Amino acid sequence: TGYLPATKGCVRIGGADIMLLPLAIIAVLIAANSEGPKVRDALAELDIPAVIARGDSVVESTAANHWHRLLHAMARPGNPNRARSAATTWFFGWDAAAVATATDAELAEVQETLPGWGAQLREHGVAAFVGRAMTHGSVAEHVLGLSDGVRNMTDLDHLGELLCTFAAGTASAGALLELFEQLGHADGGDPESDITARRVEADSSAVQIM
Numbered sequence: 001t002g003y004l005p006a007t008k009g010c011v012r013i014g015g016a017d018i019m020l021l022p023l024a025i026i027a028v029l030i031a032a033n034s035e036g037p038k039v040r041d042a043l044a045e046l047d048i049p050a051v052i053a054r055g056d057s058v059v060e061s062t063a064a065n066h067w068h069r070l071l072h073a074m075a076r077p078g079n080p081n082r083a084r085s086a087a088t089t090w091f092f093g094w095d096a097a098a099v100a101t102a103t104d105a106e107l108a109e110v111q112e113t114l115p116g117w118g119a120q121l122r123e124h125g126v127a128a129f130v131g132r133a134m135t136h137g138s139v140a141e142h143v144l145g146l147s148d149g150v151r152n153m154t155d156l157d158h159l160g161e162l163l164c165t166f167a168a169g170t171a172s173a174g175a176l177l178e179l180f181e182q183l184g185h186a187d188g189g190d191p192e193s194d195i196t197a198r199r200v201e202a203d204s205s206a207v208q209i210m
Helices: 035-045 062-075 080-087 096-101 104-124 126-134 139-144 149-166 173-181
Strands: 010-013 016-019 050-052 207-209
Touching (some): 062 104, 062 149, 104 126, 149 173
8 A cells, every 4th residue: 555554644542643654755774785685575574565775786686697598598599408598588488397398399499589589689789689588478477477576577677778778789699698797897896886786676655675
C-alpha cells in the first residue's frame, strides 16, 4: 500500500495521534554496501517492501553474468559449449534440464540466432543489437517472473544502456565482449560512481536502503 502501517492517515496510540508515513520517505542508512541485501531481506520478512538506493556495481550483478555469457557465445557462435551457456541466459530462457536434453536441431537454433545478432550488431550498431536481444522471446516476462525479478530487470536494462553508451561504435561481438569486460573500469572501479552504481529498482512505495 505504500504506508507504514498499511492505512493512510493517523492512528491514536496512548491518547496521541500518530501519523502514518509513506514508505518512500523512510530510509535505512547502512555502513557498508554488503549490508543492503540483508536489510532488504529482513524487511521483506516483515512484509515491508524495500529497495537498495545505492549498492554494488551493476557489473558485478547477476544480470552482468547473463550479458557476458551471451556476448561470449556471440564471439564464437560455432562453439557448442558457449551456445549451451548462452541458452541458459535470460535471453533464451533455457533451464539446465532443457540444455541436458536438447537435440542437435534445438541447439542449432541457438547457434543460428547468435550470428544473426552479430550481423545486427555489425550492420545496424550496438543499440539495434541490444534492442533485439532484449525483445527476443519473452525476456522481460521471464526475468520479472523470477525471484527479485524487478531488481534483475533493472540491472539488465542498465547494462544494455551502458553498452550503448560506451560501445556505440563497436561492430563485432568480440570487440563488444572486450569492452563489456572493461565496464568495471569505466568509473575508476568505484562502485559508488553514478555510472555503474546499481539503480533503484522501482519504487515510490518502498523503504529506501542507503
